[in-house]
Amino acid sequence: MNDGQRLLEVNNLRKHFPIQHGLLRREIGRIRAVDDVSFYIGESETLGLVGESGCGKTTTARCILRAVDPTSGEILFRSEDGSTVDVATAPRAQMRSLRHEMQMIFQDPFSSLNPRMTLMDIVGEPLVISGYPRSEREDRVAELLRVVGLRPEFMRRFPHAFSGGQRQRIGIARALALNPRLIVADEPVSALDVSVQAQVLNLMMDLQSELGLTYLFVAHDLSVVKHISDRIAVMYVGKLVEMAPTDALFATPRHPYTAALLSSVPDPDPRTVRERVVLQGEVANPANPPAGCYFNPRCEYATDICRSETPQLREIAPNHFAACHRADELALAGVV
Amino acid sequence: MANYTQTDSAAGAPLLSVRNLSTHFPLDEGTVIAVDGASFDVFEGQTLGIVGESGCGKSVTARSILGILDKPGLIVDGEILFRRRGRNSGSEEVLDLTSFDPDSSEMRSIRGGEIAYVFQEPMTSFSPVHTIGNQLMEAIMLHQDMGKDEARAMGADLLRRVGIPLPDRRMDEYSFQLSGGLRQRAMIAMALSCSPRILIADEPTTALDVTTQAQILDLMSGLQEDNEMAIMLITHDLGVIAEMADYVVVMYLGQVVESAPVDDIFHNPQHPYTQALLQSIPRIQSTGQDRLASITGSVPHPYARPRGCPFNPRCPAFMLGTCDTSEPRLQPIGTRHEVSCFLHHGA
Numbered sequence: 256m257n258d259g260q261r262l263l264e265v266n267n268l269r270k271h272f273p274i275q276h277g278l279l280r281r282e283i284g285r286i287r288a289v290d291d292v293s294f295y296i297g298e299s300e301t302l303g304l305v306g307e308s309g310c311g312k313t314t315t316a317r318c319i320l321r322a323v324d325p326t327s328g329e330i331l332f333r334s335e336d337g338s339t340v341d342v343a344t345a346p347r348a349q350m351r352s353l354r355h356e357m358q359m360i361f362q363d364p365f366s367s368l369n370p371r372m373t374l375m376d377i378v379g380e381p382l383v384i385s386g387y388p389r390s391e392r393e394d395r396v397a398e399l400l401r402v403v404g405l406r407p408e409f410m411r412r413f414p415h416a417f418s419g420g421q422r423q424r425i426g427i428a429r430a431l432a433l434n435p436r437l438i439v440a441d442e443p444v445s446a447l448d449v450s451v452q453a454q455v456l457n458l459m460m461d462l463q464s465e466l467g468l469t470y471l472f473v474a475h476d477l478s479v480v481k482h483i484s485d486r487i488a489v490m491y492v493g494k495l496v497e498m499a500p501t502d503a504l505f506a507t508p509r510h511p512y513t514a515a516l517l518s519s520v521p522d523p524d525p526r527t528v529r530e531r532v533v534l535q536g537e538v539a540n541p542a543n544p545p546a547g548c549y550f551n552p553r554c555e556y557a558t559d560i561c562r563s564e565t566p567q568l569r570e571i572a573p574n575h576f577a578a579c580h581r582a583d584e585l586a587l588a589g590v591v
Numbered sequence: 592m593a594n595y596t597q598t599d600s601a602a603g604a605p606l607l608s609v610r611n612l613s614t615h616f617p618l619d620e621g622t623v624i625a626v627d628g629a630s631f632d633v634f635e636g637q638t639l640g641i642v643g644e645s646g647c648g649k650s651v652t653a654r655s656i657l658g659i660l661d662k663p664g665l666i667v668d669g670e671i672l673f674r675r676r677g678r679n680s681g682s683e684e685v686l687d688l689t690s691f692d693p694d695s696s697e698m699r700s701i702r703g704g705e706i707a708y709v710f711q712e713p714m715t716s717f718s719p720v721h722t723i724g725n726q727l728m729e730a731i732m733l734h735q736d737m738g739k740d741e742a743r744a745m746g747a748d749l750l751r752r753v754g755i756p757l758p759d760r761r762m763d764e765y766s767f768q769l770s771g772g773l774r775q776r777a778m779i780a781m782a783l784s785c786s787p788r789i790l791i792a793d794e795p796t797t798a799l800d801v802t803t804q805a806q807i808l809d810l811m812s813g814l815q816e817d818n819e820m821a822i823m824l825i826t827h828d829l830g831v832i833a834e835m836a837d838y839v840v841v842m843y844l845g846q847v848v849e850s851a852p853v854d855d856i857f858h859n860p861q862h863p864y865t866q867a868l869l870q871s872i873p874r875i876q877s878t879g880q881d882r883l884a885s886i887t888g889s890v891p892h893p894y895a896r897p898r899g900c901p902f903n904p905r906c907p908a909f910m911l912g913t914c915d916t917s918e919p920r921l922q923p924i925g926t927r928h929e930v931s932c933f934l935h936h937g938a
Contacts, residue, residue, distance in 0.1 A: 307800035308771075418889040448644040449827065453871040453885035460882070475800065482873040482883070505875070519805040520875050521830030525853045533809055534802045537770055590875050 261333065262437060262469050263319065264295040268328035268343070270314050274542060286542045288314040289325075290493035293568070296437070301463065301470040303484030303501070305477060305516070307538060311493040312473045316439045318343070319471065320359055321350055332357065335436065355385055355433035362442035364422035368414040374400065374425060375410045381432040399428040403458060420451030427458065431466070441473045456483055477520050481505060486574075489513050492539045492549040495568055499575040506589045509577035511554050514587040530588070548580070556581055604674060605632035606821050607656070607706075607789055612669035614648070614655045623893040625651040625664070627845035627901075630921065633789060638815065638822040640836030640853070642829060642868075646890050648845035649825045653791050657702050658693030675705060676788070704734040707782035709775075711794035716778060717766035723750075723777050724762030727784060734785040749780040753810060772803035776810065783814065790815075791823045796831065808835060829872055833857055838927070841865050844891065844901035847921055851928040861930045864902045900933070908934055 270289040273282045289311045296302045306312045318325045321342050330342040332353065340353060358381075361367035368377055378396045387395065397407035403424040414422055423443060430438055443459070444452040460483060462468060474480050480487055481501055488498040489512065497510040508514040515532040522529065532555075539549045548566050551557040560580050568578040579585070614626040626648040633639050641649045654660050656671055671688040691698045702708075710716035717726060727746035731737055737745070743762065750758035753776040766774055775795060782790055792811065796804035812835065815822055824835055832839055832853070839856040841849045841864065849862040860866045870884035888905045891897055897904050903914040913933050921931040 307802065418892075420889050448890065449829070450644060450868060450871050450886035451889055453873070453883035456873070457882050457885060477801070478873040478875040481875060515802060517875070519801040521804075521808070521828065521834045522876070523829040523833045523857065523869070523872055523874065525833045525836075525857055527833075531805060531809075533805050537772070 260298045261295045262298045262300075263333070263471075264329075264331040265315075265319065266293050266329040266331070268292045268315065268318060268330065269326045270311075270318055270323060271326045284542050287493045287544070288541060289318065290541075292328075292490070292493075292495050294488050294495065294498060296469055296471060298436075299463065299467045299469055300486065301472055301484045303480035303487040304471060304473045304490065305475060305480050305487060306490035307475060307516075309492075309538060309541070310490040311541070312490050313441055315490070316359075316441050316471060316473050320354075320357055320439055321345070322359075332437070355381070356435055357437040357439065358430040358433070358435040360423075360426050360430050360438060360440040360443045363446050364419050364426055365446075367426055368422055370414055373411050373413055374405075377414070377425060378428045378432060381429060385433055395432070396428075399431055402431065402462070403428045418451070419447050420454055423447060423455050424458065427455075427462070431462070434466075435468070437469045437471065439471045439473070442475070443472075444479060445474065445476060452479070459483065477516060489516065492541050492544055494549060495576075495578065496550065497577045497579075498568070499572075499577075503572070503575050504589075507572075507575075508587050508589050509571050509575060509582045509585070510550075510579045511556050511585065511587060512550050513577075514589070515553075517590050518588065520590075548578075556585055603634070605672075606635050606674050607633040607823075608670075608672040609652070609656065610670040610672065612652065612655060612671065613667050614651050614660065614664055615667050616664050618663070621894045624845055624896065625893075626655060628669070629840075629842065629845070629847050630669075631840045631847060631850060633821045633823055634838075635788070635821050636815070636819040637837040638824055638835050640832040640839045641823065641825045641842060642827065642832050642839060643842035644827060644890055646844070646893065647842040649842050650793055651845075652842075653708070653793050653823065653825055656688065656791065657706060657708055658688065658691070658698050659702070659708075660693075673701065673706070675701070700734065703730060703787075704785045705787055706789045706791060707785070707787035709778050709782050709790065709792040709795045711797055714766070714771070714774065714798075717774065719765060719767055722763050722765055723769070727762070727777075727781055730781050731784045745784070746780075749784055750777065753777070753780045753783070753814075754806075755780070771799050772806060775799060775803075775807055779807075779810065779814070783818075786818060787820060789821045789823060791825070793825045794827070795824070797826065797828070804831075811835070829857075829869065841868070844896065846901055846931065847929075848902065848932070849930050850921070851925075855925070855928050859928075861924060861928070861935060862902075862932050863906050863908045863934070867905075867907070900931075 268289055269291055271285040271287050274284040276283045304312045317323045319330055325343045331339050332342050333339050375396055378399055379392050382392050400407050405424055444455050472483055484501050486500050487504045489496050491512050497513045515534050518532045534553050536553045539545055545552055547562045547564055551561040566578045566580045568576050571577050571582045610630050612626050612629045616623040616625055629652055643649050655666055666689050673686050673688050674683050675686055724746055728742040731742040731745055747758040747762055750761055755761055755773055755776050796807050836853045839853050840847050843864050849865045867886045871886055886905050899915040899917055900919050903909050919931045919933050921929045922936050923929050924935050
């Protein structure tokens, strides 16, 4: 992927939440939810962002859409007209016009749809806000429902009449309403049953090839992320620890945390006997992280340098980045 | 106690035998048939996996066994036969749990004492206003003749056994002060407090991250080796099933559609639903971005159960005039392998 095709570039993004205490709400500490994260997404590419709960993947996603204001850093989005906008600092008016180019698919298809609105209202709402002509609205909603595999006749119904998988299709239709270029999907299939999860993943992949969409796919399930992503970024306690093309990340992980994560996924085959890396201890506290590499208290390869110096994300192999002092020397087991 | 090996216990009498269990929820809008004639056995020292999608009745089955059904749930048919240790050592008696009142002293001593339950959501299954220690001690003193100090020492020891660091300090903490993984460990410690013969774990790792899940699964298999207890593991995750279970029961809309040893379920599945389920999971070993095989449609609404075989509207091998008119029955097709499908035995 060359630089000219980058749709989104995130540089040194930070989001710190203050911990306030007492009557005067004095700041007594900071939770470093996102701490110096940099990555890019190419046009029509899918970047998977994985990590465990609390690692900052959702906060990263919300910063990109400016649903929360980042503490510092740049989020450069190449707009349709070719200009590059810094989403992190763009004024409100400019954000408004940018928002139709970037949309979100939410995790929970039950709480993300208003039960008092019909599908026409839900899917049509972005059209109303952007001033789409009233006369053409219904046709557009019908078309969107067809695109996601629902019948246009359902337009007058309310969300309660639909199953989880169908509701997630409604959420996707709403996200597509304004022809976005970037879709941020935050755990889009984790609330769905396995048989329905496959339908939604297939739909998202079909839409990508038809409409040339770019996805930031946030999830905790590595097998789902592997299935849909071109490249994968792994987060741990607010930092990116590894980023690589999907096959490289799974075959030759370069960070011990990634390797532990891969070996923790249970294999749906009783005949495989795998040596599992079971991590000891708990995830570090983002308000009071350990010195050096945040992963060092749980890492079996940690040495003195890991306990004193914070490793930087560096290129270990072409396009394969890892933030580990010992990335060059370790031979970590992947999944074949 | 006799030295059980897996084959011994599999050949012996089951510890728990569920026969033709049906549990209904009569509601104003209609009756929800949550469990519809389910049968399976749980053997000592083995793990029975129950797998299925949401609404398949796997949790209601577990709750029926323990007599903790939510209102207005009712067991309308079937037997739940439990082989209990007798009063004098060595003797055993077989009880039908459906014949007891859920609130009777008999049921209360079995529940928690002989059959323990680990809930899915560790956050909501502890009381937030009592310390972990108090809740553990309550469970211990309820089932065993023990004083406060003794129960406290035992509680701390249990927390140590399930791998919680600083157990004495954790005894005085509240559930919200523990992380998800530690909370689930504490839940398991509580379940183990009376050395149950059967541990029913209902989606014990679903709310946890993968690395924590790996820790909890390891813990559960370790404890099973030490105590020879039976585990009934309920989950929708086929990966967890493959790793943990000896024998698997696949449920769909309240019915057992297939049951077999774990290797047969994954390598020789015979019911179209089991086959489709296995094909639709993304695998970490897969290469390339192929389309996943998906099951068309979704699980029917409980008020709109299809006629005939419950899976017929989504089944790729649907036979008109057979599958939509009569109900298949669970019948053996191999060694300990049973399937409920007309493809294998005619109508």
